Amino acid sequence: MIFHIHVYAIADKYDIPALQALAANKLAKLCDKDYDEDVFSDAIEAVYNCTRQEDQTLRKVVIMGVRRNYPMLERESKAFRALKLELPKFTNDLIDALHASAGITVVCHNCGEPFGINLAKKKEGSCVYCGRYDPDWSKYTYTEYPNG
Numbered sequence: 599m600i601f602h603i604h605v606y607a608i609a610d611k612y613d614i615p616a617l618q619a620l621a622a623n624k625l626a627k628l629c630d631k632d633y634d635e636d637v638f639s640d641a642i643e644a645v646y647n648c649t650r651q652e653d654q655t656l657r658k659v660v661i662m663g664v665r666r667n668y669p670m671l672e673r674e675s676k677a678f679r680a681l682k683l684e685l686p687k688f689t690n691d692l693i694d695a696l697h698a699s700a701g702i703t704v705v706c707h708n709c710g711e712p713f714g715i716n717l718a719k720k721k722e723g724s725c726v727y728c729g730r731y732d733p734d735w736s737k738y739t740y741t742e743y744p745n746g
């Protein structure tokens with residue numbers, strides 16, 4: 599895993615997009631297999647330390663890898679638990695990804711603020727910003743964030 603991340607970073611530096619794509623693809627395949635939790639945790643750290651923040655490619659790849667196997671990582675890997683404290687950008691990306699999968703973003707028809715709600719569980723609720731209650735928020739889906 600680390601090897602592909604370094605290849606990606608070097609290819610980025612020397613502007614070789616074809617090699618970047620190849621390295622990203624190889625990493626994605628490894629993240630989709632039964633990886634070793636500690637090796638994977640090192641890979642997450644390498645992605646966040648070796649790639650530019652504006653480039654989300656590998657970050658998305660490892661976040662997908664986390665989502666596949668979160669309970670196992672949390673239980674088996676001390677390195678993974680440490681990462682969540684040491685890499686706030688990673689933790690932030692992870693929360694965004696988990697939120698997107700857990701719920702859907704709706705826009706309040708009263709104050710216009712977007713907020714997350716899990717419509718699969720319940721459609722009713724109050725806006726977290728202005729408190730406006732609605733019995734069915736599914737009518738106010740924010741389409742910029744298609745979840746599913």
Ligand SMILES: [Zn+2]
Pocket residue numbers: 706707708709710711725726727728729730
């Ligand atoms: Zn509101």
